[in-house]
Amino acid sequence: MPYLDTFTGNWTAKEARHLLKRTTFGVAQNLVENSVSLGLSGTIEKLFEENSLPEPPLKYQLDGIGNNRINDPGANYGETWVNSPAYPNVDTSQERTRIYLSRSRSLYAWSFLQMQNAELSIREKLTLFWHNHFVSENTNPHREYYYMDVLRRNSLKNFKELVKQITIDPNMLLYLSGSQNTASAPNENYARELLELFTIGKGVALGNGDYTNYTEDDVIAFAKVLTGWRVRGLQLEDTLTAFFSNFNHTKGSKQLSHRFNNAVILENGENEYKDLIDIIFQQDECSRFITRKFYKWFINAEISEDIETNVIVPLAKIIRDHQYDFVPALKILLSSDHFFESTFCMVKSPIDLMLSATKSLLFSAPKTSIYDEYNFAYILYLAATDLNQSLFHHPDVAGWKAYYQEPLFYKSWINSYLLPKRLEYCKIIVTGGDLLIDEKKYTVPPLIPVLEVATSIVNSQDPNILITELSNQLFNYPISASQLSALKDILIPGLPDFEWTVEYSMYLNNPSDNALKISVDNKLRNLISVMVQMSEFQIM
Template sequence: MPYLDTFTGEWNAKNARHLLKRCSFGITPDLVKESVSLGLQGTIDKLFEIKPLPNPPLKYELDGTSRTEVNDPDVNYGETWVNAPPIPNLPTNQEVNKAIRARNRSLYAWSFLEMQNSGIHIREKLTLFWHNHFVSVNTNPHREYYYINTIRQNALGNFKELVKQITIDPNMLLYLSGAQNKDSAPNENYSRELLELFTIGKGAAVGIGDYTNYTEDDVVQMAKVLTGWKVRGLNNVDALTPFFSNFNHTKGDKTLSHRFNNAIISENGEDEYKDLIDKIFEQDECSRFIMRQLYIWFVNSEITYDIETYIIEPLATIIRNNDYEIVPALKKLFASDHFFENTFCMIKSPIDLMFSVTKSLLVDLPNSTTKEEYDYALVLYLAATDLNQSIFHHPDVAGWKAYYQEPLFYKSWINSYLLPKRLDFCRILVTGGDLVIDSRKYTVPPLVPVLKIASEIPNATDPNILINSLAEEMFNYAITAEQVSALKEILIPGLPDFEWTVEYSDYLADPTNTALAFSVDKKLRDVIAVMVQMSEFQIM
């Protein structure tokens, strides 16, 4: 059984697409060519390159009093609002809330722009993974930004260190009641999720209040360890910095259960939470737990006995041997035969789908103004939100169902309500039309540059080559002869192949001929609009 043996197949465009689709967002032909030239190991090295953090989000909406304008005097257009006061200096609550919502929109659009511009790099895919792993919901954009910045800074780093930073992140302290956890009224919300969802997993119940990996008493004792951490109000100059109140901290030693070898967490004030996390991570199960989550995110939702034995366990051992640095294990996984055997088994998330039908199909970002760029990205955010994947607004603390809810997993993205929406969004982004999201209409022009796509396909004058090449790029595998015939019927309904050959050749000979260009554009747009609605386009 090959499993984690290094991939020995041919490094070609098909395998490059598979790796890039799973590890980044929006795979263009140029990115595929670059990956093929780099080779498998060169591509993996580039995916994990150390890069500087991106510039923070900008104010992109114009100042004014109309419905489409915003009054935010603390920030100039085109500059970041991140360093401005979290509560804008405005006379009424209505104006304050309007400015805050504008900053929210900026953050969400900026997040999609970072995915759009990620290239051959895994950081944004991992940032989204950790964002779904450490769910933390808030409505203030400053707290949201500093939370996601912590995740992005540590996305390729150490799992244990990230848990420590997230534990006292103001966003998380508020979301899971850590800021209300004090000696006089211990709150177990965060300690429970720290164990069940963030580090080790619950495991099967083996007795009353006793699970495979921890007990209910561990939840209680760990809550005491975590007492005393507070968050200041948004009007405070240190609103985004957590602080420790020794007065509100439960003093004395805390004893954990037999699941942690009856370990004692000694009194250690503001560093006690670090001692607790170190103790949790002494359990080997932490490495298996996070490796399963990464496997579901990047490879397949089906974890059989063999996968657990020959994939999860050896990769978890690599994680432990590297003191919970995750990159060595991921590099081993992505270079393996096993990774390249698991193709076409994952339904695209709404975010992956949006970039498949935009960036992968050569839709350029509008870049004449910051406002146009952010407005475009915001529509992608709203569309993904409408398809049940809303960044910063998970349905619950467990994250998106596609990555944890058995037996559906990825199938959660598709049901009788969501599938028609997915297909309609894909079609409209190709043909143009009205996207209706939350009863609001967004008029979208025909964004996909179909003539440019065809121009990059050698011998596209042959309709069979054209359609098969489109299928390879869009689906990453060959389609059947029957599917080719059906798509030709859309391209040239009822006509022989040479009709396309003649028309497209005439266009290539005279691309300034507007009538020819319009006719060829419409034919290509019609066939690509159908292809983005095919089931093959919905998986990767």
């Protein structure tokens, strides 16, 4: 497997950044240094460690009257609302709606904080992968939280077992009409997506209702197998678990087509769905289907015949050999020569872009208060949403277009409308400013500690070293001499190098001089704001 041979080149900061950019969100310099010291194999093992799960999201808005306040009896400020009743006992539906909106804001901000605060771990990147694979949407923040919790808990576990959990998850049962699928009124919605989007793929049409991997008759039979699963209304207790109604289940055996070797699924009540999923996963195409998804997420959107033969097929076999535990295959892929040759071919998703700007430039979420911390993260959520990547709210059940829609794929993140917004958001993270999202203004202070960024670079009083090291951190490959010259002209317009050396050295020797501090800060902020708007920062 020459494509999948383990990378044997020099393990430097460049290779570490490439691996960490693809497997985490944004790369702080300390993580790069840690990875270099660990080596490739040590970094891979660290990335796939199963860390403790995060504490649940908190109520971050105060009760009372006025801006940024909400009357939510489900939790005190600074406590989690997750365990409170999913149907708040309040006087009006308007009050309930406001509470749901407040809890949703908390959940969305908290989700960004998990990505922002993650260290050397692939878990959050895989959680987002599964979130995009098993698309599900609900307006109740409790169901959204517990759905995402299933994905996070299983992000490094078994693909087949995750499919079984998702199939009877209340969020999915509601989203794809599984709770409406009964013996008297069959609904094929989830059965179809289970096959086409979640497990095996459709393939090409080979006849009337006959595709490469299943038939329309299989969809009908699958729907019958899946009948009987229900979700209680929010007004009742225990609203966050599904239950099986034998009365609503289609009895008897279900015959599958030649695509599944004419298998027969015997009557098995509430466990029948597990038998169905076991049969789906007997097909080798399941492993190839999920391997292609991983490849598009971590490597490249375009899969040639060569890649199919030399990467997808052998990795898929490894997944099958491990009974659909996929981590061994992912470790091989991310350690391979092929992975380290696949550089600069991916346009950053909006989430990757936002967190590249914050984490790569040493920004940490404010700790002055829970409100400040969550509000910062919520603004990042809004910005990513405005750039067409909204957590919990995909455009359709197939997920974000960048990972499936030919021929654009990742290029769908950038167009004449989105690109100016991307550049402006990157600039505002560095310089501060007003974000206008859905006709509402959000004032963002300058977030990046540019003085700290500069002092973390050895010999940063030399403008050539400063700019070169910044470009290495942000772009992960060398800039040209003309680019270096142009960026230096941003830092010290029309002035010789020693002007920066003198001023910056004076600041280092006298950091309490406020006028010097402001002058150096402004120069650095202008430089870095230009760098994060360069096309080199938009790709990874």
